[in-house]
Amino acid sequence: MAESPMLPKMVGQRVKRREDPRLIQGQGTYVDDLKIVGMEHVAFARSDIAHGRIKSVDTSVAEAMDGVTAVFTGAQIAEFVKPVPIITPFPSPDHRAVVVDTVRYVGEPVAVVVATNRYIAKDAADAITVDYEMLPAVVDTEKAMTGQPAQLHKDFENNLSVALLPSGTGVSPDGQTVDDTALDQAFADAEVVVSQRMVNHRLAPSAMEPRGTVAHYEPGHNKMTIWSSNQAPHLLRGAIASMFGMGEDQVRAIAPEVGGGFGAKVQAYAEDYVVAGLSKKLGIALKWTEDRSEAFLATTHGRGIIGYIDIAATNTGKVLGMKLRLIADIGAYNTLFTAAIPTFTTLMANATYDIPAIRTTITEVFTNKTPTDAYRGAGRPEATYFVERGLDMLARKLAMDPAEVRRRNFIQPNQFPYTTQMGAVYDSGDYAAALDLALQNAGWDKLKAERDQAQAEGRLVGIGLSMYVEVCGLGPSAVLPTGGWEHSQVTIERDGRINATTGASPHGQGNETTFGQMLADQFGVPLDHITIHHGDTAIAKQGIGTFGSRSQAVGGAALHLAGGKVRKKMAKFAAALLEAHEDDLVFENGRISVKGAPDSGKSFEEVAAYAYVPVPLPEGLEPGLSEEAFFEPSNNTYPFGCHIALIEIDRDTGEPTLRRLIAVDDAGNLINPLIVEGQIHGGLAQGVGQAMIEEVQYGDDGQPLTSTFMDYAIPRAADLPRFELDNTVTPTPVNPLGAKGVGEAGTLGSTPCVVSAAVDALSQFGVTHIDMMLRPEKLWQIINGGQS
Amino acid sequence: MAQVSITVNGKQRSSEVEPRTLLVHFLREQLNLTGTHVGCDTSQCGACTVLIDGRSAKACTVFAVQADGSEVTTIEGLAEGEQLHPLQTGFWEEHGLQCGYCTPGMIMSCVNLLNDNPKPSEQEIREGLDGNLCRCTGYQHIVNAVQHAATKG
Ligand code: FES
Ligand code: FES
Numbered sequence: 034m035a036e037s038p039m040l041p042k043m044v045g046q047r048v049k050r051r052e053d054p055r056l057i058q059g060q061g062t063y064v065d066d067l068k069i070v071g072m073e074h075v076a077f078a079r080s081d082i083a084h085g086r087i088k089s090v091d092t093s094v095a096e097a098m099d100g101v102t103a104v105f106t107g108a109q110i111a112e113f114v115k116p117v118p119i120i121t122p123f124p125s126p127d128h129r130a131v132v133v134d135t136v137r138y139v140g141e142p143v144a145v146v147v148a149t150n151r152y153i154a155k156d157a158a159d160a161i162t163v164d165y166e167m168l169p170a171v172v173d174t175e176k177a178m179t180g181q182p183a184q185l186h187k188d189f190e191n192n193l194s195v196a197l198l199p200s201g202t203g204v205s206p207d208g209q210t211v212d213d214t215a216l217d218q219a220f221a222d223a224e225v226v227v228s229q230r231m232v233n234h235r236l237a238p239s240a241m242e243p244r245g246t247v248a249h250y251e252p253g254h255n256k257m258t259i260w261s262s263n264q265a266p267h268l269l270r271g272a273i274a275s276m277f278g279m280g281e282d283q284v285r286a287i288a289p290e291v292g293g294g295f296g297a298k299v300q301a302y303a304e305d306y307v308v309a310g311l312s313k314k315l316g317i318a319l320k321w322t323e324d325r326s327e328a329f330l331a332t333t334h335g336r337g338i339i340g341y342i343d344i345a346a347t348n349t350g351k352v353l354g355m356k357l358r359l360i361a362d363i364g365a366y367n368t369l370f371t372a373a374i375p376t377f378t379t380l381m382a383n384a385t386y387d388i389p390a391i392r393t394t395i396t397e398v399f400t401n402k403t404p405t406d407a408y409r410g411a412g413r414p415e416a417t418y419f420v421e422r423g424l425d426m427l428a429r430k431l432a433m434d435p436a437e438v439r440r441r442n443f444i445q446p447n448q449f450p451y452t453t454q455m456g457a458v459y460d461s462g463d464y465a466a467a468l469d470l471a472l473q474n475a476g477w478d479k480l481k482a483e484r485d486q487a488q489a490e491g492r493l494v495g496i497g498l499s500m501y502v503e504v505c506g507l508g509p510s511a512v513l514p515t516g517g518w519e520h521s522q523v524t525i526e527r528d529g530r531i532n533a534t535t536g537a538s539p540h541g542q543g544n545e546t547t548f549g550q551m552l553a554d555q556f557g558v559p560l561d562h563i564t565i566h567h568g569d570t571a572i573a574k575q576g577i578g579t580f581g582s583r584s585q586a587v588g589g590a591a592l593h594l595a596g597g598k599v600r601k602k603m604a605k606f607a608a609a610l611l612e613a614h615e616d617d618l619v620f621e622n623g624r625i626s627v628k629g630a631p632d633s634g635k636s637f638e639e640v641a642a643y644a645y646v647p648v649p650l651p652e653g654l655e656p657g658l659s660e661e662a663f664f665e666p667s668n669n670t671y672p673f674g675c676h677i678a679l680i681e682i683d684r685d686t687g688e689p690t691l692r693r694l695i696a697v698d699d700a701g702n703l704i705n706p707l708i709v710e711g712q713i714h715g716g717l718a719q720g721v722g723q724a725m726i727e728e729v730q731y732g733d734d735g736q737p738l739t740s741t742f743m744d745y746a747i748p749r750a751a752d753l754p755r756f757e758l759d760n761t762v763t764p765t766p767v768n769p770l771g772a773k774g775v776g777e778a779g780t781l782g783s784t785p786c787v788v789s790a791a792v793d794a795l796s797q798f799g800v801t802h803i804d805m806m807l808r809p810e811k812l813w814q815i816i817n818g819g820q821s
Numbered sequence: 822m823a824q825v826s827i828t829v830n831g832k833q834r835s836s837e838v839e840p841r842t843l844l845v846h847f848l849r850e851q852l853n854l855t856g857t858h859v860g861c862d863t864s865q866c867g868a869c870t871v872l873i874d875g876r877s878a879k880a881c882t883v884f885a886v887q888a889d890g891s892e893v894t895t896i897e898g899l900a901e902g903e904q905l906h907p908l909q910t911g912f913w914e915e916h917g918l919q920c921g922y923c924t925p926g927m928i929m930s931c932v933n934l935l936n937d938n939p940k941p942s943e944q945e946i947r948e949g950l951d952g953n954l955c956r957c958t959g960y961q962h963i964v965n966a967v968q969h970a971a972t973k974g
Contacts, residue, residue, distance in 0.1 A: 049913055049914060050913070050916060052921070053913045053921075054913065056918055056921030056924055057898065057905070057912050057918065057921075057924060057925075057928065058856070058897065058899075058900060058907040058909065059854070059855070059856015059857065059895065059896035059925045060856065060897075061921050063855075063858070063922065065855075065859070066849070066855035068853075150839070151846075152839070174864070212848045239956055240920070240922075240956055240957065241858075241860045241866065241868060241920065241922040241923045241954060241956045241957070242858070242860065242920065242922040258911040290921065292860075292921065292922025292923075293919070293920040293922060293956050293957055300823040324862045325860065325861035325863070326862050326863070465853065540920050540959050541919030541920030541921070544918070555888075562958045707916050708916065710916075710962075711916050711919055711957075711958060711959075711962055714958055714959030714962065715919065715956070715957045715959045716959075717959055718958075718959035719956075741861070741862070741863040741865070742861050742863060742865035742866060742954065743863050743865060747954055747956060748959075748960075749947075749950065749951055749960075750947040750948075750951070750953075750960040750963065750964065751944075751948050751950070753947075753959060753960060755943070755961060756959065756961055781937070781960075
């Protein structure tokens with residue numbers, strides 16, 4: 034009998050990633066690395082004004098250039114590319130992939146070039162000239178709501194995409210009837226009210242790999258293959274198929290190695306449609322690669338929400354009621370999820386608190402800017418920011434410890450599942466446990482003493498604290514128009530190796546590792562006997578994609594179910610071979626054997642081989658070992674945590690330095706704590722980036738002022754302290770893994786706690802709130818007696 | 822067209838290029854060495870970092886003709902056969918990468934960093950990474966990876 038190694042349990046271990054050997058040797062294949070025989074290159078000429086009517090487009094110089102195959106104007110593209118579709122049930126203006134008559138933001142495509150190489154394609158795009166009738170640029174969101182200085186879309190008066198959508202206490206589910214009694218009572222009973230306008234400004238997602246698309250239409254097969262730097266290839270497949278009147282069987286979408294997404298690569302973009310449509314029209318393979326300066330204009334932005342918050346409370350810090358009025362600057366068009374993002378903000382307005390009455394409203398406004406859509410957190414960081422900053426202001430007004438105000442309002446562990454005023458059903462939580470651990474790790478009392486000491490010495494030191502809860506593991510199909518399930522197929526091959534597919538499409542999350550860990554435990558085989566396939570619709574037959582921190586909680590659960598089905602069948606084959614009962618078998622160390630008698634068993638390979646040459650075929654079994662499963666979660670998951678920041682501001686220059694960031698996160702059960710830490714680090718960096726250095730800005734004329742990494746600062750290594758992480762574990766009952774998802778968590782608590790720390794540091798100058806980002810100049814003004 | 826002759830990962834490569842061809846495009850498109858990435862067009866991100874005559878350089882900021890006669894090392898040339906470079910091992914062991922897009926440039930920069938300063942402090946590592954952006958990791962595991970290479974390499 035062969036020696037069987039003792040295999041360690043994999044789930045819960047800090048297993049190093051299986052993806053890495055190729056990536057650290059430059060052997061990953063990203064979209065721009067692809068080459069196809071005969072492939073040509075696409076470049077887009079883009080609008081350099083924010084708002085204007087096209088009088089004429091001159092493509093003659095471009096067309097005459099050597100190496101240019103074809104040039105197309107918007108009108109010509111419109112002959113075979115229909116308007117770009119969206120998925121939310123909100124009214125949406127006509128959105129052409131390439132502008133036909135009116136440009137509405139700088140960077141909007143106005144013409145397309147196909148050429149034999151990328152340099153020529155770019156040269157030709159630059160040689161296209163457009164004559165515009167200039168229109169006033171709509172930049173200021175709140176001014177835009179009055180229809181000033183212009184109206185972007187003809188059917189959207191006052192630039193309102195969504196005029197006023199109420200939800201919360203006293204609002205009927207359809208939003209049609211609104212009863213203010215409870216809310217009015219809360220504010221009438223209040224001993225203290227805090228009110229503040231806050232800006233949660235626009236950000237550029239900035240995945241390090243810009244977008245890119247290769248499309249290859251094969252006329253002989255009437256088949257389209259599209260490679261795109263994308264988070265959801267199955268959605269891309271459907272989008273391309275329906276755009277070009279093809280079947281989903283005729284389109285194969287592939288997300289190869291994807292260099293980050295952060296929500297901005299979920300949707301099929303105008304460029305995907307155009308490149309695919311042109312490949313079909315011209316019958317050649319085409320590639321388009323986004324430049325970084327293009328990405329700042331053409332890839333959706335995130336956030337961009339103004340919040341007016343009012344909190345009614347007692348003198349002891351108990352919150353009685355809250356109003357949150359949101360005004361979202363959505364840019365020039367609704368894209369895939371645009372209109373729905375603020376609904377996540379309102380959904381999470383309860384935060385971690387038992388608030389008796391809440392009213393939220395959403396207004397969404399068109400402006401002459403790049404459209405907004407999902408960006409890491411997508412609506413939940415905004416909710417966390419508004420509520421947590423509001424509570425911080427309440428604590429300051431009552432001269433209470435910010436931790437104590439939170440504690441007095443927490444939803445208690447025995448209240449779960451907890452239905453919020455906003456209609457969410459929180460699955461599980463222990464908020465005080467996360468708070469206590471964070472306070473302990475921070476050395477809260479000592480930290481406060483250090484701050485007081487520093488301030489007494491004249492140094493501007495502040496501390497800030499934030500709780501968060503987010504909605505993850507999206508989500509039941511009832512709330513996700515894409516469908517809220519995920520799919521997996523697990524196959525034990527004849528040689529005993531395992532092939533598994535997942536519809537989750539990772540772009541850094543490490544699913545090849547975590548999903549492999551799960552199957553290794555489920556089947557008792559070595560990790561390197563397992564291959565996880567993803568990102569190719571011809572291999573992973575079904576899927577929704579990776580967004581909303583769903584790949585583990587939903588995709589992982591589907592894998593677990595598919596694995597369970599195969600395991601059951603394999604146990605039946607093993608039972609026949611071993612003349613044992615299937616329920617008595619264990620899968621361990623590469624063998625299937627009767628519990629307690631490991632030597633009695635057969636190797637995993639022997640049982641696999643038997644399943645494919647089943648002589649004799651056990652009664653009631655079909656040959657083979659391949660099963661699939663769809664997992665439809667019954668609810669979202671609600672991970673939570675507590676983040677604490679220590680900041681110091683230079684009195685002379687106003688420059689802020691983040692000294693400490695303490696995070697306690699609860700994502701339920703963890704498959705691989707090493708990968709989870711990486712996810713949290715990345716989220717924290719982005720959250721800190723928003724608070725301190727990142728901001729998309731536009732001039733009054735609608736010209737973007739931040740369209741390269743020279744003017745848009747994403748955090749560098751020296752901008753960040755060593756993060757201090759810890760976690761609590763509150764499993765979710767929503768899926769069989771108890772995992773809640775962790776991809777976005779870091780962006781939630783970090784932003785408000787950093788801003789609150791800055792306010793704390795400068796409160797001696799009379800400020801109670803500072804709008805992000807924490808520019809030294811702004812802080813210097815406060816220190817020197819100006820307003821923030 | 823101009824003639825260039827560059828020793829890339831130990832092999833001499835000669836080719837005709839347009840004078841404006843960037844080194845990064847020469848490597849990626851003419852030599853099919855696609856491990857060197859492009860993450861920006863203003864020389865900020867460092868995704869394109871390679872070694873030219875042993876010093877790190879952003880290959881998007883150098884014309885191929887400027888590298889004529891030089892020795893260039895890309896990520897593909899860093900391991901010795903099966904034997905990973907200590908920094909590659911460090912990045913793997915310490916989970917110094919997620920999407921992997923910044924990684925080749927990050928590793929090549931770190932080679933230069935450790936050549937200059939074999940035992941850097943954490944602050945020196947962080948400052949040494951100033952020319953390389955990573956959007957995924959928050960840098961902490963990258964710092965750990967460099968420390969791993971510095972102590973165990
Ligand atoms: S590609 Fe960004 S620095 Fe070279
Ligand atoms: S690992 Fe994704 S950008 Fe660094």
